[in-house]
Amino acid sequence: MILSLSFAFFATTLFVSANVIPKNSEECRTLLGDHLIEEIAGYSKIRDVILNYVLEGDFTSKTYDELAKFVDKFGARPSGTDTLEQSIDYMIQLTHDEGFEDITTEELEVPHWTRGQEEVTMLEPRIKNMAVLGLGRSISTATEGITAQVVVVKNFDQLDTFSDKDIEGKIVLYDPIFTSYGETVQYRSLGATRAAAKGALASLVRSITPFSINSPHTGSQNYGENVTKIPTAAITLEDADLIRRLYDKGEKVVLNIKMFSTYDTQISRNTLIDYKGTENPEKLVIVSGHIDSWDVGQGAMDDGGGLFISWAVPVILKRLNLKPKRTIRSIFWTAEELGLVGAYAYEEKHRNESHNINFIMESDEGTFAPLGLAVAGNKEARCIVAEILKLFTSINASTLVEDDSPGSDISVIIKTGVPGASLHNDNGKYFWFHHTEGDMMNVEDEHELDLGAAFWTAVAYIIADISTDIPR
Amino acid sequence: MILSLSFAFFATTLFVSANVIPKNSEECRTLLGDHLIEEIAGYSKIRDVILNYVLEGDFTSKTYDELAKFVDKFGARPSGTDTLEQSIDYMIQLTHDEGFEDITTEELEVPHWTRGQEEVTMLEPRIKNMAVLGLGRSISTATEGITAQVVVVKNFDQLDTFSDKDIEGKIVLYDPIFTSYGETVQYRSLGATRAAAKGALASLVRSITPFSINSPHTGSQNYGENVTKIPTAAITLEDADLIRRLYDKGEKVVLNIKMFSTYDTQISRNTLIDYKGTENPEKLVIVSGHIDSWDVGQGAMDDGGGLFISWAVPVILKRLNLKPKRTIRSIFWTAEELGLVGAYAYEEKHRNESHNINFIMESDEGTFAPLGLAVAGNKEARCIVAEILKLFTSINASTLVEDDSPGSDISVIIKTGVPGASLHNDNGKYFWFHHTEGDMMNVEDEHELDLGAAFWTAVAYIIADISTDIPR
Secondary structure: OOOOHHHHHHOOEEEEEOOOOHHHHHHHHHHHOHHHHHHHHOOHHHHHHHHHHHHOOOOOOHHHHHHHHHHHHHOOOOOOOHHHHHHHHHHHHHHHOOOOOOEEEEEEEEEEEEEEEEEEEEEEOOOEEEOEEEOEOOOOOOOOOEEEEEEEEOOHHHHHOOOHHHHOOOEEEEOOOOOOHHHHOHHHHOHHHHHHHOOOOEEEEEOOOOOOOOOOOOOEOOOOOOOOOOOEEEEOHHHHHHHHHHHHOOOOOEEEEEEEEEEEEEEEEEEEEEEOOOOEEEEEEEEEEEOOOOOOOOOHHHHHHHHHHHHHHHHHHHHOOOOOOEEEEEEEEOOOOOOOHHHHHHHHHOHHHHHHEEEEEEOOOOOOOEEEEEEEOOHHHHHHHHHHHHHHHHHOOOEEEEEOOOOOOOHHHHOOOOOEEEEEEOOOOHHHHOOOOOOOHHHOOHHHHHHHHHHHHHHHHHHHHOOOOOOO | OOOOHHHHHHOOEEEEEOOOOHHHHHHHHHHHHHHHHHHHHOOHHHHHHHHHHHHOOOOOOHHHHHHHHHHHHHOOOOOOOHHHHHHHHHHHHHHHOOOOOOEEEEEEEEEEEEEEEEEEEEEEOOOEEEOEEEOEOOOOOOOOOEEEEEEEEOOHHHHHOOOHHHHOOOEEEEOOOOOOHHHHOHHHHOHHHHHHHOOOOEEEEEOOOOOOOOOOOOOEOOOOOOOOOOOEEEEOHHHHHHHHHHHHOOOOOEEEEEEEEEEEEEEEEEEEEEEOOOOEEEEEEEEEEEOOOOOOOOOHHHHHHHHHHHHHHHHHHHHOOOOOOEEEEEEEEOOOOOOOHHHHHHHHHOHHHHHHEEEEEEOOOOOOOEEEEEEEOOHHHHHHHHHHHHHHHHHOOOEEEEEOOOOOOOHHHHOOOOOEEEEEEOOOOHHHHOOOOOOOHHHOOHHHHHHHHHHHHHHHHHHHHOOOOOOO
């Protein structure tokens, strides 16, 4: 996943356990009324049917097994590649095989950035090869690379203390210590632009992670307008610290950076699976994950897990013959990693019907053990979700996080006023693997995926079936 | 560090907290007598002087700072390289600058195995590049590499279920799940030999670690006699699992392995720093770590930390003007990683004086927070050490682990009957970084190194100063 900078700077995230704040509960009771609260509580039997089927019944391990088959077959699925399109075809067939006919794809133009050879070598004060991953859309260097002295800064403020003359002809290394992804990722997203504005030849960023085994993390970045595009890449925590220590001691650190890539655009597809509602088929409860991944690792975590628990929602409901009043739409977003490209295309295409989106959900921050939901919406909307979450205390997934911009793709739609939620899960190690070669099946756990699929399905079903729409 | 297979198979390791087993304490009291026990307890003041000097005085952070300077300056220090020899010269100068004159080096012939280009590519069922590290002393492939089908086995027993005909012309992948290093490392150490005996063209091993961010772990291996030498390397947990899943589903997995290396021998040196005893200068208490490292990472953990806390022992004592009765010898072993080569040379050269080694200590399993000592020796020897460890409850370093083959280099000397100990430390993550590119300064912690240096120094001083020799 990528996170928008609006989230990074402005979102206020409050953790509210649905069960432990009586004052909040009282407010919700007044807002919702006893009747709706009782109605929601009445879904406990359907919840049990779904949980039992996934945790102890025929669907046990199915999410993990299908994810493993998929990931092992295709590996990485970068935007614009044939592999991504083949993986989309595979998902369509897999869903078709479950008896679904209502499968639509919507074409759009997507970026196709292809990584070539990449090398960073410290030349002074001694020779050391450094692990590197170019950032998305980075331009190439010349064949011989860029050889220049390094200036190390902790943040943009520190960069601004240098005159343009100090930076011209240099390589800027951003070395921000990870606090949160939202706060730290700006040095990856905007670092090249800010360094170029001061005349740097290239920029490097300390990988956006709290932990490393010399593992570089790629990710998206965008060149600002009216500045020279310069090559930009991530190095590891270890090498960033090494360079900083040398730099702080007054050593002259000289690097050679060679990086090559190509860029064009291709056609890809968002995929929409509709499980039609019995009473209000025009109204949608959307569950989603993105099918594209970075070119490193295999996108098992980012976002294979989210893709497969969202695939599982209509499949589980159909197998159980559970038919909600509203339509459940499962969307497999394309080209998330290079800028939520599939989501923007969907929002534009479906703008006129967006009033029909009752609630939109996405899982793109890991599918570790589910803890609840991060919810955007007005107070009444959050109260309804909080009541629903009370049904999941037995699996420890009752926490409601107030978040004005949850998810990655869905943030594009939520910012138009649609209420929605992202899976809140036990993802403390998410950024250890995020956008690295380590994003492979080993990160995933069978039982946690079962919990996620069961929770995701039951929540979507209840929202799609209750007597009231989620208010805006 | 490497661990000998004798340790792997036969050592019994018992954790005994020096403070919590009264029965043991009672036995020790009978064995040692009240007088010796009181004498040991009487070292509390000197312990405080050392702990204060390192934890709160002028030596605070010194161990970390000197280690960082050293590691940043030299990086990896593989056996047989000029870099290793320059790093030895540096350590001699650093020690000389502290006013030591009694510095000896002892030359020996060491292996010089140099890694060249290495690539493992899965060709079927799909193309995937795999992270790889050749194992020490592995031979090269031909230029075009070895292309062959994979047979996956969990262990040697499973390999033996295959006929030679099944294995001939294949690549064997050992995929043992990590239990302990001692138990699992045999598939790295002996894998090539066992696979070659059945006609394999090459062997791969799942990296010897419980955790990975797609990080391969190198390490030593030895070709047995009378078998064909075949190329051998480690791949990551993630790729081993991927191959195993495909293999278990009946897929034909074909790999191409290209790996190149050179091998010769060079001259290196063990380094001996003597801090002469006041009453029995011929009697030695040895503290030690190895100065060579693998070629990946920078040997900050393995064994820079052990090297520097052992360097610190005479330095701290000299600075504090603390002069024990026996001589403290700090040894920087060379060429540990390719088979304890420096230690074997020392043992051979000094065999006639080995009765003078009162006690031998090594730190080569990390310098995380010290917890105590892993001790080899007879009951009386262990009782003396247990009494000494009681002095370190305040820093939580009082645990005595009974271990018949502690350490790596020193195991060579301990097996001749010399009592000794290895640093027992909070090294639960040691194997996450061991023999990887991630063995860099980021693994090390300033305060934990201070604790280690203080503990190591105080223990060595007390053993070198008490009225009784450590009995054999």
